Amino acid sequence: MNYWLMKSEPDVYGIEDLKRDRTTVWDGVRNYQARNFLRSMVPGDRVFFYHSNTTPPGIVGLMKVAEPNVIDPTQFDAKSKYYDPKATKDTPRWQTVIVAFVETFPQIITLDTLRETFSPDDLWVVRQGNRLSVMPVPEAVAEQILKQAKG
DNA sequence: GCCAACGTTGGC
């Protein structure tokens, strides 16, 4: 089983939304490195839910991969901000996953705390200027985050 | 293939 971290702005789609929906298509990723990570996810992989562009930013809970290799439907939707005119049904460009809610942590693990605990090489989200929205998390780091989440 | 311009992300 692999561990990952994915970002979302809570004003757009936060962990409370996922808790309500139970599952969701993680659409709108339009970065090739992030997409390649999405492509390599398998069912059961654990994904930390990170709230970005909010105060404070940080890890707020856990999800799991429910269905891998899902074609992002927004790439075909001309009205979507994620519309990609170069994508066709025969040759889609953007794959993603369906995630399922697992838990909301009792309290957020803030970016400040993550910076104190982990090095940028171990946890990419603490790298300066990091804009990648999907990234792998080493197992040892993931276990430490989970331990921290339980208090 | 280089790189300047541009748009976006995301912390603060």
Added chain:
DNA sequence: GCCAACGTTGGC
């Protein structure tokens, strides 16, 4: 709202 960092685009 500001702006640094960074990915993408497009002219050459």
